[in-house]
Amino acid sequence: MALVVQKYGGSSVENAERVKRVAERIVATRKAGNDVVVVVSAMGDTTDELLDLAAEITPVPDPRELDMLVSSGERISMAVLAMAIDNLGFQARSYTGSQAGVITTSAHGDARIIDVTPGRIRTAIDEGYITIVQGFQGISQDTKDITTLGRGGSDTTAVALAAALEADVCEIYTDVDGVYTADPRIVPNAKHIQNITFEETLEMAACGAKILHLRSVEYARRYNMPLHVRSSYSNKTGTMVAGYMEDLTVEQALISGVAHDRSEAKITLTNVPDKPGAAAAIFQIIADNEIDIDMIVQNVATAGNGHTDISFSLPKKDGHTATAALKKAKDRVGFEKVIYDEHIGKVSLIGAGMRSHPGVTATFCRALAEAGVNIEIISTSEIRISVVCRDTELDTAVRAVHDAFELGGDEEAVVYAGTGR
Amino acid sequence: MALVVQKYGGSSVENAERVKRVAERIVATRKAGNDVVVVVSAMGDTTDELLDLAAEITPVPDPRELDMLVSSGERISMAVLAMAIDNLGFQARSYTGSQAGVITTSAHGDARIIDVTPGRIRTAIDEGYITIVQGFQGISQDTKDITTLGRGGSDTTAVALAAALEADVCEIYTDVDGVYTADPRIVPNAKHIQNITFEETLEMAACGAKILHLRSVEYARRYNMPLHVRSSYSNKTGTMVAGYMEDLTVEQALISGVAHDRSEAKITLTNVPDKPGAAAAIFQIIADNEIDIDMIVQNVATAGNGHTDISFSLPKKDGHTATAALKKAKDRVGFEKVIYDEHIGKVSLIGAGMRSHPGVTATFCRALAEAGVNIEIISTSEIRISVVCRDTELDTAVRAVHDAFELGGDEEAVVYAGTGR
Numbered sequence: 001m002a003l004v005v006q007k008y009g010g011s012s013v014e015n016a017e018r019v020k021r022v023a024e025r026i027v028a029t030r031k032a033g034n035d036v037v038v039v040v041s042a043m044g045d046t047t048d049e050l051l052d053l054a055a056e057i058t059p060v061p062d063p064r065e066l067d068m069l070v071s072s073g074e075r076i077s078m079a080v081l082a083m084a085i086d087n088l089g090f091q092a093r094s095y096t097g098s099q100a101g102v103i104t105t106s107a108h109g110d111a112r113i114i115d116v117t118p119g120r121i122r123t124a125i126d127e128g129y130i131t132i133v134q135g136f137q138g139i140s141q142d143t144k145d146i147t148t149l150g151r152g153g154s155d156t157t158a159v160a161l162a163a164a165l166e167a168d169v170c171e172i173y174t175d176v177d178g179v180y181t182a183d184p185r186i187v188p189n190a191k192h193i194q195n196i197t198f199e200e201t202l203e204m205a206a207c208g209a210k211i212l213h214l215r216s217v218e219y220a221r222r223y224n225m226p227l228h229v230r231s232s233y234s235n236k237t238g239t240m241v242a243g244y245m246e247d248l249t250v251e252q253a254l255i256s257g258v259a260h261d262r263s264e265a266k267i268t269l270t271n272v273p274d275k276p277g278a279a280a281a282i283f284q285i286i287a288d289n290e291i292d293i294d295m296i297v298q299n300v301a302t303a304g305n306g307h308t309d310i311s312f313s314l315p316k317k318d319g320h321t322a323t324a325a326l327k328k329a330k331d332r333v334g335f336e337k338v339i340y341d342e343h344i345g346k347v348s349l350i351g352a353g354m355r356s357h358p359g360v361t362a363t364f365c366r367a368l369a370e371a372g373v374n375i376e377i378i379s380t381s382e383i384r385i386s387v388v389c390r391d392t393e394l395d396t397a398v399r400a401v402h403d404a405f406e407l408g409g410d411e412e413a414v415v416y417a418g419t420g421r
Numbered sequence: 422m423a424l425v426v427q428k429y430g431g432s433s434v435e436n437a438e439r440v441k442r443v444a445e446r447i448v449a450t451r452k453a454g455n456d457v458v459v460v461v462s463a464m465g466d467t468t469d470e471l472l473d474l475a476a477e478i479t480p481v482p483d484p485r486e487l488d489m490l491v492s493s494g495e496r497i498s499m500a501v502l503a504m505a506i507d508n509l510g511f512q513a514r515s516y517t518g519s520q521a522g523v524i525t526t527s528a529h530g531d532a533r534i535i536d537v538t539p540g541r542i543r544t545a546i547d548e549g550y551i552t553i554v555q556g557f558q559g560i561s562q563d564t565k566d567i568t569t570l571g572r573g574g575s576d577t578t579a580v581a582l583a584a585a586l587e588a589d590v591c592e593i594y595t596d597v598d599g600v601y602t603a604d605p606r607i608v609p610n611a612k613h614i615q616n617i618t619f620e621e622t623l624e625m626a627a628c629g630a631k632i633l634h635l636r637s638v639e640y641a642r643r644y645n646m647p648l649h650v651r652s653s654y655s656n657k658t659g660t661m662v663a664g665y666m667e668d669l670t671v672e673q674a675l676i677s678g679v680a681h682d683r684s685e686a687k688i689t690l691t692n693v694p695d696k697p698g699a700a701a702a703i704f705q706i707i708a709d710n711e712i713d714i715d716m717i718v719q720n721v722a723t724a725g726n727g728h729t730d731i732s733f734s735l736p737k738k739d740g741h742t743a744t745a746a747l748k749k750a751k752d753r754v755g756f757e758k759v760i761y762d763e764h765i766g767k768v769s770l771i772g773a774g775m776r777s778h779p780g781v782t783a784t785f786c787r788a789l790a791e792a793g794v795n796i797e798i799i800s801t802s803e804i805r806i807s808v809v810c811r812d813t814e815l816d817t818a819v820r821a822v823h824d825a826f827e828l829g830g831d832e833e834a835v836v837y838a839g840t841g842r
Contacts, residue, residue: 016474016477016478019478020478050497053437053497053501054500054501054504056437057437057440057441057501057504057505057508058504058505058507058508060508061504061507062503062504062507062513064514065500065501065503065504065507065513065514065515066500066504068496068499068500068503068515069496069497069500069501069504071496072493072496072497072500075489075490075492075493075496076471076474076490076493078489079475079486079487079489079490079493080474080475080478080486080490082483082486082489083475083478083479083482083483083486083487083490084478084479086479086482086483086486087478087479087481092483092486093485093486094486094489096567099565120565144520144541146517
């Protein structure tokens with residue numbers, strides 16, 4: 001008898017009808033001879049509705065109380081899911097993050113899991129219950145307060161719980177049937193990926209692929225917990241995220257796929273003094289505002305005037321804060337202008353096979369050139385190449401790279417509507 | 422510095438605007454130099470909406486999961502109330518029933534409080550927080566599961582917590598400004614009651630007055646916790662429920678008021694054998710169906726035929742079950758017919774002064790006779806007289822009794838719209 005942890009996102013349980021369908025799927029897994037532990041997100045737009053309510057009360061809600069408020073969303077979904085399973089003649093029990101032993105830091109709204117002590121869940125499994133655990137939520141180690149885990153929190157709950165229970169697999173149900181070589185809405189013949197390593201999946205997630213959240217994949221990699229990403233609307237096998245890159249043979253190492261990202265902006269500072277400490281001063285200002293920057297380019301100082309331009313990309317949502325902070329420091333740092341540009345896109349090629357195949361960068365750049373896409377920033381890692389271009393050219397760039405590496409299949413990919421959480 | 426426990430019902434916090442007004446009232450109490458602990462019900466119709474959701478999933482929801490579900494209602498209201506207080510510049514913290522140490526039986530949906538161990542609440546008070554506790558909800562002693570307390574549960578939470586914290590007073594905020602000598606919608610000059618004993622309030626609640634729930638008053642009587650019943654829409658002093666009947670002097674003991682009840686029905690069994698065990702068999706059938714009966718009348722057997730009629734009143738909601746169960750037992754018990762009558766009303770006169778004033782029953786019956794109201798069943802206790810009449814005559818009966826005992830004031834009572842929970 002295997003132990004399967006299943007995670008269902010908000011769109012999979014957005015109304016009573018869908019909750020019943022998820023219940024049937026859970027019962028089917030059980031009937032197939034498995035122990036089942038389920039992690040569930042809040043129903044549909046519940047979380048947004050709760051945030052709207054908080055906004056009606058105060059523009060800056062207390063973080064502790066906001067966690068108390070929004071955690072009620074997953075409480076509702078897990079209770080009704082347990083009822084629906086019960087109604088099918090199987091015994092189900094729901095548990096809060098606290099009851100399930102999900103111990104976190106006390107950073108309200110963005111808590112990290114410190115430990116999972118699933119004693120009650122273990123007992124419930126042994127007593128034959130299908131157990132349901134509230135996603136996205138835990139209890140702080142120091143203050144014993146309710147915390148939430150931030151974006152992608154339910155995925156992280158599922159993976160952490162699966163690791164603590166030594167489950168055989170953690171199934172992540174979403175509205176697509178796995179990871180594709182590119183977004184099928186942009187590349188119609190994008191191919192379904194059957195197997196991919198943790199590291200490649202991490203790079204995909206970091207480069208804008210929306211299937212899995214970075215933190216949950218990091219957790220899976222740390223505990224070597226295989227993730228099966230699959231659709232809650234079909235029984236098709238999804239994508240298996242498992243294994244480490246270092247264990248791949250040269251033959252297994254491939255180019256996995258193309259990711260893209262429209263969520264970033266670019267800031268360019270002109271005529272920065274080309275002397276030690278100038279770049280450090282700039283990035284200290286960004287760090288002081290708790291902004292994560294992604295790619296950085298510093299041009300060589302031209303024609304001996306002792307000045308250079310520095311460009312970097314950052315999340316659009318932080319654009320205003322960064323621009324304002326930099327303008328304030330203009331005279332102190334000694335640059336000329338802050339240029340803010342929201343109209344950029346980023347295309348990335350990811351694959352463990354890159355390490356052993358020279359010439360990938362050349363092929364990548366040639367494909368973009370032939371498609372007429374101008375490269376503004378380029379950065380590489382061991383298994384990734386990323387390029388910033390105009391946002392209007394992003395779709396063309398994705399298709400050009402996908403074609404150049406012959407990633408496409410013979411069939412058109414099936415895309416489902418809806419969004420996960 | 423006094424410690425005040427305040428309880429706000431669902432209509433007092435039904436939207437963001439009202440939540441903010443409640444927050445202002447709490448802050449005002451704090452500014453007046455008091456420590457404040459607040460117990461809050463779910464916002465407006467939240468509980469009904471959650472029950473509707475459960476009904477969409479299954480006709481018979483698992484009781485444990487139903488408690489998990491509906492307890493999210495109070496969780497939402499307490500979190501937003503804490504935010505609203507925080508927004509006024511005061512520090513507030515919300516706590517679940519479990520965090521507040523509300524230990525209950527495991528009877529889901531109708532749990533009783535076994536103990537309150539408010540260590541965290543005490544600490545929060547000492548640290549200067551306005552603390553908010555989730556009403557209606559606790560944690561079961563045996564199974565550590567989430568439980569709810571049933572109707573009037575938030576009142577009970579407030580009183581039990583006030584007792585455990587040895588608070589100076591427990592204020593129950595509702596949509597009327599206290600207890601009246603009769604329902605002002607029926608008796609326009611009904612007088613506001615300033616002081617009333619626990620026992621009289623219990624009799625009022627048991628006889629249909631909807632201000633306070635029976636269980637919370639029982640709790641207050643047991644722990645001698647004064648209750649101040651007041652309106653959340655005005656600053657008027659409400660009704661103080663405090664003190665025991667036995668401590669009243671003859672001068673203090675008065676007729677308190679007239680209560681009425683439209684929620685009961687009457688069952689009459691005709692031609693019951695007038696022999697030992699017949700009544701016992703009948704009431705055993707009722708008890709086996711867990712139905713509480715209220716008043717009972719058995720006529721003297723007439724004209725030597727060895728048979729009698731038995732009538733009793735019971736909640737309308739149990740009418741169908743009782744009738745069906747009795748019909749099934751007809752031959753075994755040996756009566757002739759079951760007559761079910763929903764068109765009854767009950768009027769009750771309550772007052773500690775009844776004990777020391779002979780003739781109250783006579784005055785009561787004469788008032789009804791003069792108003793043309795026919796008495797169908799009559800029952801009395803030490804401090805109460807109750808009579809069942811036609812429901813169409815109930816308003817007339819209430820006014821007649823209220824007048825006969827000169828309970829009215831000079832002014833018209835002010836009645837607010839809305840309902841409490």
